[in-house]
Amino acid sequence: MLEFHQISDTNILEFTLDGAFTKADFDQLAEKADEMIEEFGTIKMIEIIRHIGKMEPAAIWADFKWTPRHMKYLTHVAVVADKKWIGWIVGPLRAFISAEVLSFHLDEIEDARRWIAEEVAV
Secondary structure (H helix, E strand, O other), X not given: OEEEEXXXXXXXXXXXXXXXXXXXXXXXXXXXXXXXXXXHOOEXXXXXXXXXXXXXXXXXXXXXXXXXXXXXXXXXXXXXXXXXHHHHHHHHHHHHOOOEEEEEEHHHHHHXXXXXXXXXXX
């Protein structure tokens, strides 16, 4: 299940993955991100990964298509998870992403939120 929300009147989009990830989940998230990009020009994301369940192939494909076209609009990404391997994946991805990307453990979620909130576009 994917839940997301915009941090009140900012360009920060926070979302939490806790279980399955469907194409419908991705479509809703992408629609919200597109709206925020239209409003602010750039966005920051906080990705909280509690549990990765079944991922629909259509959701993964949609993400692979959407993400490269929107990378230029992402300035900061905080990846919050309790799985060490997720942090290992984040490191090499930095070479392909122009956004600042940091990984945090789940118990550091408030640190992630503080970091992402620096210089917020309003």
